[in-house]
Amino acid sequence: MKNKVILVTSDVFGKGETELGETVMETFFTVLKQQLELPVAVFFMNRGVFCLTNQSMTSLHAKELQEKGVSVYACKTCVDYYGVENELTAGEISSMGHFVELAAKHEVITIS
Known part of the structure; x- marks a missing residue:
């Protein structure tokens, strides 16, 4: 995961049953935070901002990743669209321009 940015575009991992997708998303972040090499950043956009x-439960893992030095961001446009700014428990609000800068410097892995 070193030198990578994870882009999360949904509040569920994969297609199919919502409950299963939420569980798989939480499991992904549980395993991710246990790795020796962590990503540079995790950027949440679209419905992914609900994960924060x-x-x-993914918000707890995102907070732990932050505590381990991983930058966690929520897309400002998406946060505003869904009206969740006051509900964020992890991450900081950032811009699409910032994501483009991250993507120019690091490999992006998309979770949708």
Whole structure:
């Protein structure tokens, strides 16, 4: 995961049943935070910003990643669209321009 940025574009991992997708997303972040090599950043956009609210157990793992030095960002446009700014429990609000800068410097892995 070293020198990578993870882009999360959904509040579920994969297509299919919502409950299963939420569980798989949480499992991904549980395993990710246990790795020796962590990503540079995780950027949440579209419905992915819900992963940073108390509606999602993933927010706890995102917070732990932050504590380990991983930058965690929420797309400002998406946060505004869904009206969740006051519900974010992890991450900081950032711009699409910042994501483009990250993508120019690091390999992007997309989770959708």
